[in-house]
Amino acid sequence: MCRRWYGCQRSIRKIPKLKAISEFKIIDKYLSNIGTSFNKKNKVLKGVGDDASVISLSNNLIVSTDTSLEDVHFPKGIKPEYAAYRACATALSDLAAMGSHPIAFQLSLSTRENDHKFFSSFKKGLNDFSNDYKVGLTGGDLVRGQYQISVTIIGEQHSNILLRNNCSVGDIVFLSGQLGNGLLGMQNFKKFKRKNNVSSAYLKPKALIDYGKTIAEFASSAIDVSDGFLQDLGHLSKASKVGFELSSSSIPFNSNLSLKQCLNCGDDYQLIFTVPKKNIQSLTKKMKKKKFKMFEIGTSIQTKKIILDGKITSINRGYKHF
Numbered sequence: 001m002c003r004r005w006y007g008c009q010r011s012i013r014k015i016p017k018l019k020a021i022s023e024f025k026i027i028d029k030y031l032s033n034i035g036t037s038f039n040k041k042n043k044v045l046k047g048v049g050d051d052a053s054v055i056s057l058s059n060n061l062i063v064s065t066d067t068s069l070e071d072v073h074f075p076k077g078i079k080p081e082y083a084a085y086r087a088c089a090t091a092l093s094d095l096a097a098m099g100s101h102p103i104a105f106q107l108s109l110s111t112r113e114n115d116h117k118f119f120s121s122f123k124k125g126l127n128d129f130s131n132d133y134k135v136g137l138t139g140g141d142l143v144r145g146q147y148q149i150s151v152t153i154i155g156e157q158h159s160n161i162l163l164r165n166n167c168s169v170g171d172i173v174f175l176s177g178q179l180g181n182g183l184l185g186m187q188n189f190k191k192f193k194r195k196n197n198v199s200s201a202y203l204k205p206k207a208l209i210d211y212g213k214t215i216a217e218f219a220s221s222a223i224d225v226s227d228g229f230l231q232d233l234g235h236l237s238k239a240s241k242v243g244f245e246l247s248s249s250s251i252p253f254n255s256n257l258s259l260k261q262c263l264n265c266g267d268d269y270q271l272i273f274t275v276p277k278k279n280i281q282s283l284t285k286k287m288k289k290k291k292f293k294m295f296e297i298g299t300s301i302q303t304k305k306i307i308l309d310g311k312i313t314s315i316n317r318g319y320k321h322f
């Protein structure tokens with residue numbers, strides 16, 4: 001059954017309790033024309049306005065979907081602007097981890113709200129995201145129900161595709177930046193209920209797209225820190241069938257939290273990546289030129305364990321849905 005916003009009026013009328021007129025007004029006024037000026041450059045031939053979008057690609061397509069639920073991925077009471085931005089940016093982070101270039105996004109929104117105030121704020125979040133990453137909204141759907149935002153990011157290969165399963169024993173492990181800012185930002189938001197320098201890391205997280213594209217040429221594997229550093233490093237370990245030996249003194253983290261908190265909290269969206277020794281000199285040169293920081297935190301090893309300061313570490317403390 002077609003449930004898209006665009007060009008499928010029959011299905012929209014079937015959505016219970018939302019009057020068709022309200023639905024169309026919401027779509028026309030708040031969910032259309034988001035970043036359409038980027039479509040031409042991104043080779044989007046048809047965005048909003050038909051049964052599906054059409055994108056012309058000459059390279060491999062890279063696609064990722066993330067769903068954000070109220071009270072799970074964002075707290076009740078958060079401005080729709082930040083809920084929207086956060087849902088899009090956290091979805092986009094997966095493309096950063098693949099070293100890929102985003103070209104469009106699609107949105108599936110479920111909400112019980114249908115007032116102008118809500119959608120006006122929601123649209124601001126979409127527009128801010130679209131402008132920050134130069135991607136247009138090319139379609140999606142809208143249903144009445146529990147507040148949740150599902151975002152599909154469409155991208156294409158930039159240079160090498162960064163996979164999780166390509167790390168070899170002896171590769172050096174790097175981290176793109178400080179851990180813990182997401183957790184501290186969330187705690188700050190829950191306390192002060194507004195955006196400030198601390199809570200912005202949680203409300204408007206950054207997807208490291210340019211960073212990912214820069215390391216893609218040199219790195220052997222990568223993952224973004226969404227569910228917790230140790231848990232996500234565990235995914236790299238499992239996929240590549242290697243272990244990692246790390247030194248806690250070299251791991252950057254926010255000193256307002258403990259190292260343990262920072263190793264296990266999610267929502268940081270930093271990148272963990274591994275680099276073969278032969279590529280490190282060239283990567284360092286390129287990163288300096290781009291003014292990107294990178295922190296060497298360890299080495300990949302044959303033993304399929306994560307060893308921190310000489311001790312085998314549990315990777316099962318990060319966020320889990322089930």
Ligand SMILES: [Mg+2]
Pocket residue numbers: 093094097223224226
């Ligand atoms: Mg990820």
